[in-house]
Amino acid sequence: MPMPRVKFNQDLCxxxxxxxxxxxxxxxxxxxxxxxxxxxxxxxVEQVDRCTGCGMCATICPDLAIEVWR
Amino acid sequence: xxxxxxxTAGLLNIPTHYCPGCTHGILHRLIAEAMCELxxxxxxxxxxxxxCTYNNYEYFACDMVQAAHGRAPAVATxxxxxxxxxxxxxxxxxxxxxxxxxxxxxxxxxxxxKISVFFANNAIYGxxxxxxxxxxxxxxxxxxxxxxxxxxxxxxxINVSEMMATLPGAVYVERVSLHDYRHIIQAKKAVRxxxxxxxxxxxFSLVEVLSTCPTNWGMDPPKSMDWVAEVMIxxxxxxxxxxxxxxxxx
Ligand SMILES: Cc1ncc(C[n+]2csc(CCOP(=O)(O)OP(=O)(O)O)c2C)c(N)n1
Ligand code: SF4
Numbered sequence: 001m002p003m004p005r006v007k008f009n010q011d012l013c014x015x016x017x018x019x020x021x022x023x024x025x026x027x028x029x030x031x032x033x034x035x036x037x038x039x040x041x042x043x044x045v046e047q048v049d050r051c052t053g054c055g056m057c058a059t060i061c062p063d064l065a066i067e068v069w070r
Numbered sequence: 071x072x073x074x075x076x077x078t079a080g081l082l083n084i085p086t087h088y089c090p091g092c093t094h095g096i097l098h099r100l101i102a103e104a105m106c107e108l109x110x111x112x113x114x115x116x117x118x119x120x121x122c123t124y125n126n127y128e129y130f131a132c133d134m135v136q137a138a139h140g141r142a143p144a145v146a147t148x149x150x151x152x153x154x155x156x157x158x159x160x161x162x163x164x165x166x167x168x169x170x171x172x173x174x175x176x177x178x179x180x181x182x183x184k185i186s187v188f189f190a191n192n193a194i195y196g197x198x199x200x201x202x203x204x205x206x207x208x209x210x211x212x213x214x215x216x217x218x219x220x221x222x223x224x225x226x227x228i229n230v231s232e233m234m235a236t237l238p239g240a241v242y243v244e245r246v247s248l249h250d251y252r253h254i255i256q257a258k259k260a261v262r263x264x265x266x267x268x269x270x271x272x273x274f275s276l277v278e279v280l281s282t283c284p285t286n287w288g289m290d291p292p293k294s295m296d297w298v299a300e301v302m303i304x305x306x307x308x309x310x311x312x313x314x315x316x317x318x319x320x
Contacts, residue, residue, distance in 0.1 A: 004074075005071070014090035015090060016090035016284075017091065020292075021295070022250070022251055038085075040090065053074050055074040056251045058074070058075035059075065059254055059255070061096075062091065062094070062095025062099075063085065063086065063095050064078075064081065066075065067073065067076050067077065068076075069072060069073050070072060070074045
């Protein structure tokens with residue numbers, strides 16, 4: 001089976017942290033040392049291989065910054 | 071590989087101006103997805119109101135009209151009566167719907183206008199920077215209730231859904247929330263149902279959506295979601311207040 005994939009659009013992300021709070025695998029973090037075009041701290045996923053492709057992050061994202069495949 | 075989640079065609083590819091973590095973005099997406107899934111995007115006309123979402127006509131991929139503060143249900147009434155074959159919705163905040171627009175919403179419901187109202191209740195005036203709204207909770211601190219809302223001086227919160235449910239013209243009234251995954255899925259069903267009730271010509275539908283305003287509540291976004299779950303829901307219990315019993319076709 002191919003590995004699930006999650007893609008974050010760094011420029012749409014406002015770093016609100018809602019996805020961070022719902023990820024059951026706790027894979028998402030706000031990048032405190034990076035700024036995007038908006039001047040906000042976008043999130044990134046550590047250990048992508050542990051993503052199960054559940055889509056919870058994308059469902060709670062108010063900015064459609066996340067896409068998920070499985 | 072299959073997409074579990076991808077951007078809906080019901081929203082244009084434009085970043086929104088909402089604050090980080092504001093649930094207005096989630097509600098926009100649910101409405102957009104519902105229009106696409108029911109295949110009504112091409113014949114839907116939305117009415118933007120006044121509040122932080124005043125310019126959401128920029129974001130939705132359907133036709134949109136902007137109404138003066140509180141008047142969206144009146145504008146939607148006109149549109150629907152002239153174009154009965156269109157699906158017409160309003161998107162209103164609690165400052166818009168439950169304060170300056172109280173007369174419009176009550177009479178649109180009483181007349182049983184065949185429109186769908188999406189009512190984002192965040193218990194505060196967001197756009198104008200956090201004044202008390204009619205929906206502000208007892209004890210809630212806002213810029214105009216700095217010591218907490220005191221019912222003696224500032225009255226009691228208005229429970230819009232319960233009030234609407236007393237009107238026979240309001241055939242579908244439900245209160246939902248966006249504070250976690252499960253509730254967002256539930257809210258999506260309610261949004262779809264509101265459109266379906268209108269499509270079936272049954273009457274007026276209103277979905278009250280408990281929303282957040284992290285900026286003016288002075289909380290970070292995850293904390294705001296907790297506040298909805300723990301505090302706001304006690305004043306505004308979720309539930310189905312009027313149910314027209316649609317047959318489960320779509
Ligand atoms: C006739 C009129 N009166 C007052 C205002 C100022 N005003 C703008 S938005 C707003 C309240 C919006 O609150 P709400 O509907 O809760 O939306 P939110 O910003 O919280 O999403 C007010 C009073 C206005 N624009 N027009
Ligand atoms: S002020 Fe409040 S309601 Fe308005 S966009 Fe910001 S968080 Fe959302």
